[in-house]
Amino acid sequence: MPKLKKKKVDDCPDTLKPYRFHGVDVNWDEKNCTTECPFCGADKFVIKVETGQARCFVCNVSETGRGLNKSSFLRKMHERYVALNANHGSGEFYENLAQDRGVTVDTLRDAGIMWTGRDWAVPAYNGDGKMTQLYRYIKVEKKRVCLPTPTCGAGMFGRDQFDPKSKHQVIIVEGVWDMLSLRETIRRHNQKFQVVGIPGVNVFNNYWLKMFGGKDVILMFDNDSPKEHADGRKTDKGGVVGLRYVGSKLKQSVSPPKSIKFLDWGGTGLGYSGDFKDGADVRDVLTGSVTI
Amino acid sequence: MPSIGSKGKTKKRSSKKVAQAPPQSTGDDLRRFQWLLDQLSPLPDEMSSDCNLGNQDKTQECDDYEGMIRQWKSCMRWRDEMEQVLLVMLAVIISTEQKGDQLFLMLLANAGSGKTRFCDALLTSQHCHALEHLTGFHSGWKGDDGEDYSLIARVDRKTMITPEGDVLISSPSFAQVMSQQRRIFDGKSGASYKNQKEDKNYEGLRTPWIIAGTHTLMDSDQSRLGDRFLKIHMSSPGLDEKRMIQERVAVSAFESVMEVSNAQDKELNEGKMAKAYQMTGGFVNFLRDNSQTRIRALMSINVEEVQELCVQYGEFAADFRARPNLDENKESNDTKEEPNRLTSQFLRLMICCAAVRGEDTISDFVHNTVRKVVIDTSKGRTFEMATEIFRAGELSMRQLYVVINLPEARIRKFIRFLIAIDVVRKVDVKMRTNRGTSRKRASVYRLTTRVKKLMRMVLNEAPGKRAH
Numbered sequence: 001m002p003k004l005k006k007k008k009v010d011d012c013p014d015t016l017k018p019y020r021f022h023g024v025d026v027n028w029d030e031k032n033c034t035t036e037c038p039f040c041g042a043d044k045f046v047i048k049v050e051t052g053q054a055r056c057f058v059c060n061v062s063e064t065g066r067g068l069n070k071s072s073f074l075r076k077m078h079e080r081y082v083a084l085n086a087n088h089g090s091g092e093f094y095e096n097l098a099q100d101r102g103v104t105v106d107t108l109r110d111a112g113i114m115w116t117g118r119d120w121a122v123p124a125y126n127g128d129g130k131m132t133q134l135y136r137y138i139k140v141e142k143k144r145v146c147l148p149t150p151t152c153g154a155g156m157f158g159r160d161q162f163d164p165k166s167k168h169q170v171i172i173v174e175g176v177w178d179m180l181s182l183r184e185t186i187r188r189h190n191q192k193f194q195v196v197g198i199p200g201v202n203v204f205n206n207y208w209l210k211m212f213g214g215k216d217v218i219l220m221f222d223n224d225s226p227k228e229h230a231d232g233r234k235t236d237k238g239g240v241v242g243l244r245y246v247g248s249k250l251k252q253s254v255s256p257p258k259s260i261k262f263l264d265w266g267g268t269g270l271g272y273s274g275d276f277k278d279g280a281d282v283r284d285v286l287t288g289s290v291t292i
Numbered sequence: 293m294p295s296i297g298s299k300g301k302t303k304k305r306s307s308k309k310v311a312q313a314p315p316q317s318t319g320d321d322l323r324r325f326q327w328l329l330d331q332l333s334p335l336p337d338e339m340s341s342d343c344n345l346g347n348q349d350k351t352q353e354c355d356d357y358e359g360m361i362r363q364w365k366s367c368m369r370w371r372d373e374m375e376q377v378l379l380v381m382l383a384v385i386i387s388t389e390q391k392g393d394q395l396f397l398m399l400l401a402n403a404g405s406g407k408t409r410f411c412d413a414l415l416t417s418q419h420c421h422a423l424e425h426l427t428g429f430h431s432g433w434k435g436d437d438g439e440d441y442s443l444i445a446r447v448d449r450k451t452m453i454t455p456e457g458d459v460l461i462s463s464p465s466f467a468q469v470m471s472q473q474r475r476i477f478d479g480k481s482g483a484s485y486k487n488q489k490e491d492k493n494y495e496g497l498r499t500p501w502i503i504a505g506t507h508t509l510m511d512s513d514q515s516r517l518g519d520r521f522l523k524i525h526m527s528s529p530g531l532d533e534k535r536m537i538q539e540r541v542a543v544s545a546f547e548s549v550m551e552v553s554n555a556q557d558k559e560l561n562e563g564k565m566a567k568a569y570q571m572t573g574g575f576v577n578f579l580r581d582n583s584q585t586r587i588r589a590l591m592s593i594n595v596e597e598v599q600e601l602c603v604q605y606g607e608f609a610a611d612f613r614a615r616p617n618l619d620e621n622k623e624s625n626d627t628k629e630e631p632n633r634l635t636s637q638f639l640r641l642m643i644c645c646a647a648v649r650g651e652d653t654i655s656d657f658v659h660n661t662v663r664k665v666v667i668d669t670s671k672g673r674t675f676e677m678a679t680e681i682f683r684a685g686e687l688s689m690r691q692l693y694v695v696i697n698l699p700e701a702r703i704r705k706f707i708r709f710l711i712a713i714d715v716v717r718k719v720d721v722k723m724r725t726n727r728g729t730s731r732k733r734a735s736v737y738r739l740t741t742r743v744k745k746l747m748r749m750v751l752n753e754a755p756g757k758r759a760h
Binding site: 259 | 321419
């Protein structure tokens with residue numbers, strides 16, 4: 001048995017980072033990392049350092065019958081979390097999160113948000129609706145953030161329930177919580193809209209553009225006031241930057257949307273207003289945190 | 293970072309606060325949602341002009357067909373045939389998203405004829421995709437984001453253009469590419485990989501394809517495999533015309549060499565040519581945005597007449613696109629395709645050509661253009677033989693050996709093939725000898741009545757008179 005060199009965490013190869021991010025213990029030599037399988041527990045889970053492909057020689061967990069890559073690993077991990085939370089498991093945690101985020105437990109479960117035992121796994125999808133990213137909603141220095149699995153790219157929230165053939169208007173919001181809050185309201189009151197969430201205002205994959213061709217699109221981003229500099233200059237940030245970035249991408253695409261509207265906070269035409277708190281978002285409006 | 297635990301079980305952690313039910317809906321959220329909708333405004337242009345997707349727009353707005361042609365005339369030695377070629381290429385583009393059989397086009401012309409210029413002009417539009425050095429339409433590769441990197445996913449709803457088709461046919465994967473395109477023509481495509489559980493299948497594809505090249509492209513005989521391509525030839529100009537073109541090219545070259553090239557983008561320094569490119573790209577954008585309106589303007593045409601004409605065109609091209617299997621060991625031999633696909637393509641082409649020109653009837657120019665495509669699509673040895681027989685009225689085997697530039701054995705094989713597909717019939721005629729006494733029998737070959745009628749209609753010529 002070759003002796004494994006224990007390297008510093010900082011030197012972790014990119015190919016192993018997705019596994020490490022989801023709790024797999026990664027100690028590696030030049031070629032392989034052999035560790036405990038996160039699915040069956042056997043010490044026969046081998047990850048090739050060069051390619052990032054993984055295989056368990058005991059349970060042979062796989063989508064294709066030939067091991068896992070980072071995308072299929074995420075999907076299998078999510079399946080495992082779904083199984084662990086089946087039959088309304090982890091109910092207490094769901095109720096706390098639902099209370100905190102202003103949505104119902106059913107909404108969280110329906111969106112595939114799963115308790116992992118230490119934090120929350122939030123799935124995100126590529127332009128074709130396939131899960132290719134699994135965020136972890138964790139506490140980082142007194143606040144909770146959604147961290148992406150490294151090297152797996154950006155994913156869109158809610159794409160799994162998006163119907164490309166539907167003629168309903170499409171609302172694009174920022175983040176998973178705004179998306180869930182809006183989706184819950186829309187479904188509760190049978191409104192004819194679809195909603196998806198992008199992971200950040202500066203993140204919009206070109207492959208997502210085809211989803212919106214010929215549709216009426218609404219951009220509902222946060223009310224972010226510009227940053228004021230000492231010399232009096234103002235720099236747009238947050239939601240306004242997102243409007244420019246996403247709006248221009250949509251308009252310039254080969255199949256542009258039929259129309260693009262935006263949430264004009266306060267009717268100023270600027271995309272933000274001082275009448276509302278800085279950083280106010282769609283969820284704040286729907287839950288009543290912002291007075292309208 | 294702690295591991296998940298043995299055998300994949302999660303470790304239970306106790307929650308710090310008592311769970312409370314989320315707020316019940318009181319209808320207030322609907323009111324708030326409505327408030328959000330009331331705050332909506334159209335996104336202004338100044339808010340959506342920052343980002344560059346990477347494809348800089350090289351087009352200029354243009355919705356006038358005649359204006360675009362005038363611009364081309366101002367920078368090239370123009371012939372009517374060139375307008376026909378450009379018209380057909382634009383017709384392929386406007387047909388992209390219309391239902392029905394797609395239009396695949398091969399543009400054949402000698403080197404230096406201007407075909408690459410047309411292709412490059414069309415490629416200034418984002419609705420066209422340059423297809424060069426192609427290895428295949430499918431890829432099993434998955435990127436970091438799990439997206440489908442197959443070419444076929446990227447070119448859907450665009451017109452593929454290959455400016456140098458000769459490079460394509462010399463590629464080792466040419467046969468594979470052509471077999472894939474036959475299925476893509478039907479709007480479907482699929483791939484199975486031995487290292488993937490799921491097959492990739494695409495449906496509803498709209499990917500018309502224009503390949504430009506020299507006549508070497510005709511050497512790739514696809515007739516037996518179901519050729520999907522219509523063809524149009526750009527013939528070489530006459531000698532005087534050639535001299536005038538060369539003089540014009542020389543003037544242009546002199547002007548160009550006097551200026552420094554813009555190395556950032558390989559652009560032409562001749563302003564008129566650049567403008568012609570931009571206007572063509574802009575006109576392509578206009579056609580794609582208004583295809584429905586332009587095509588529907590032709591709803592009042594005499595449909596039966598056009599349909600009857602295209603049925604005959606389809607039959608004509610099916611007859612002459614057929615080729616015998618020259619390998620005698622092969623089982624498949626004397627067959628020809630059914631004319632249905634060709635009929636559909638010719639009718640589509642006719643309508644789309646008229647739509648490009650903004651007409652509400654089928655003009656003579658469009659009729660002549662489509663007739664040219666029919667003839668060019670049919671060109672080849674089969675057509676050459678039949679045309680010689682048509683013009684002569686009848687020909688004996690000896691006469692065929694003289695007029696057709698092929699070995700005798702090949703000519704005999706072609707004639708047998710033409711008889712088998714009911715294009716030619718063998719007739720024994722009685723001949724008087726010079727002395728006028730005894731009679732001698734000879735075999736001659738004539739076109740069948742059906743084909744003669746078709747040729748008269750398509751070639752617009754009267755058949756030759758028989759010697760007997």
